[in-house]
Amino acid sequence: MSPALPLFVVSTKVNTADISKRVKAGELQRVVQGLYTRDMRPADRLSILVGQHIWEIVGLLCPGAIIVDRTAFEARPADDGSIFVVSGRTSDLAIPGFRIRTRTGICTAQDLPFMGGALRMSSAGRIVLDNMAPSRARSGLSRTAGMTAIEGYLERQLRLHGDTALNRIRDEAKSVATLIGREAEMDKLDRLCGALLGTQLSPAGVTAPTAVARIDGAPYDDDRVAMFERLWRKLHSEHFPMLPEPATAEARANVAFFESYFSNFIEGTEFEVSEAENIVFANQIPKERPQDAHDILGTWRVASDEGDLAAAIDTFESFEAALKRRHSAIMEGRPEKTPGIYKEIANRAGTYEFVAPDLVRGTLKRGYEFLRALADPFARAAFAMFVVSEVHPFLDGNGRVARLMMNGELARSRQARIIIPTIMRNDYLDGLRGLSANGNAESYLRILAVCRSWSAPMPWDSFPLTKAVMMRTNAYLRHHEAVSENKRLTVPTPALISAIEIADVQASASRPSTFG
Incomplete structure (x- = not known):
């Protein structure tokens, strides 16, 4: 035996005496009968060492064994420490923290070399067949996954x-x-x-x-459904402020205009507010940007249709119908984007892939099942928006229709809507990405709450005053402008609103005082 001891030593007839000597000298300690280690950590911590080198140890104790059954399927020891193998051993073997559980069997040509050939790993076909076999556990977990x-x-x-x-x-x-x-x-x-x-x-x-x-016929993306369940659990245990919507139809119409304006700005459809007013209220479609103008007009028509937004959504079919109907209205100026029809080709944002086309309906349906189990209007709104955004069911217009589905949940409950001003665009998108990538719901929900706390106290009854207050609260700033000027979104307080002279903003009014 070499003086330079390996980490683990298996006893044989040849080295038994030497091992015994080294144990007495404190150079080795027994892990289990027939296996020793030069790591002299306390015996009650040997399970940690064993866990770090488990496959090497299995190969030493059961040379040539085949990893099979549940262990091969899960590619790890079971939760109770069981490791299932086909081996020449006739009995199970307990080692600190684990138990090697053996059965008879043969190696096939398809089984793969593992741990330098000391072990074999079951082939994919064998894994499936073995784990389909019924099994009952004598102790611990059952041998097969089922x-x-x-x-x-x-x-x-x-x-x-x-x-x-x-x-x-x-x-x-x-x-x-x-x-x-x-x-x-x-x-x-x-x-x-x-x-x-x-x-x-x-x-x-x-x-x-x-x-x-x-x-x-309704396959779904189980990874996305797991995302939905995590968000649902978070929302299900939270309580959010109740903020009533504006009392007058005039004010709610103004809300719908700015909701549409900012929602399109998020997607890169950038107009000045005065240009958007002309598009919506005077039907002046710029010749050089007709499709962009129709995007704003279509979004506004949905956002301002109180009858549609108040319609009951109490089944998946009604949810799906509303989603398609609203998308069709938003994208009516872009027939090449197949308004109201689910995508047939995959879409992505950068390298991030959304739900595959054949999984869209099934994934939305599973998301709706969680949505219907939420009672709080804000919780339902935040959840509905994330589901639609994450599925991305259409070729284009997904962000806009997701935000309309969000605010539809609030409008149906007569609650103040969530409007995401330009200054919050990057924060909002980062919040969505964080929720998708790592399940960070806190940032996502915080951004929506901030935007709602900003939009709820707006003086919506006066269109020109609202525009002026938005200017004073930095709503129109782009992210880089806000950073360079060290500005952030501020909540419109009663003091701020009253400080703005109505006379100073009357000149900016460019639409009739009421909607037709």
Whole structure:
């Protein structure tokens, strides 16, 4: 035995005496019968060392073993420390923090070398077949992951990688099924793959939600649904201020104008407020920018339609109808963007990919199920906007329709809407990105709350006064202007509003005092 000891030493007939000597000298300590380590940490902390080198240890104690069953499927030890292998050992082996659980079996040509060849890892086909087999746990977790887990796994492979991936797994399973005695499981797998691919009827007893949804024709993106659930849990436990909407129709019409103006500005449709007034109230469509003008006009028509916004949305079908109807109105000036029709090609923002076209309806439906379980109007608004934004169901106009769905939830409850002024554009988009990327709901919700606390006290009954107050609260500043001038959005206080002389703003009025 070399004086330079490896981290772990397996005892043999040749080195037993030397190991015994080194144990007495304090150079080695026993991990488990037959395995020693030169790491002399306290024995009650050996499980940490074992966890850091678990696969190396399995290879030393069970050379040539095949990682199988639940362990191969999950690619890690089970939560109770179980590691399932096919091995020549005839009994399980307990080591600090773990238990190697053995069974008989054979190695196939498809099983992959693992840990430098000391172990083998089950092939994808074998993993699926083994984990479809029923098992009952004598102690700890069951040996196999079970049918529900495999159904979900196969649907995910199909969703992420297409038909080719599913067919490859099935072909690989066929090549080993007889060798490992899994003919019955192979028959189930064949029928399940056919159902997922739409080429066969569904076998009885499919239970994985994603697989059931795909077989029923409404597949969804389970990663996005997990995002929705996390946000829902956050919102479900929160209580937000109740801020009533303006009392007069005139004021609510002014709200709708500025909601439309700022919502389009966020998307890069930039007009001066006076230009937007001419588009909306005088129907003056600039010849050089007709589509941009129709974007503002379409958004305003939805935002100002109190009957549509107040209509009940108590089923997914009514939610979907409102979403398509509002998108169609927003994008009516861009027929090439297929207004009101879900996308047929994938869309992205930079490198971030939104929900795939075939998963749009199913993902929206799952999102709606969480939405309907929220009672607070602000919570519903924030949730609805994120769902639509994250799915991005249309070729274009997704941000605008998402914000309309948000404010529709508030308008239906007679609550003040959330208007996102130009100065808050970057913060708002960063909040959305943070929620998508790492689940940071706090920043997203804070931005929406700030924007609502700014818009709620506006003097909406006076259009020219509102414009002036917006100027004084820095609402029109672009992000770089705000940074360079060291300015931020400020809340319009009664003192600020009263300090602005009405006479000074009358000249800026460029629309009739009431809407037709």
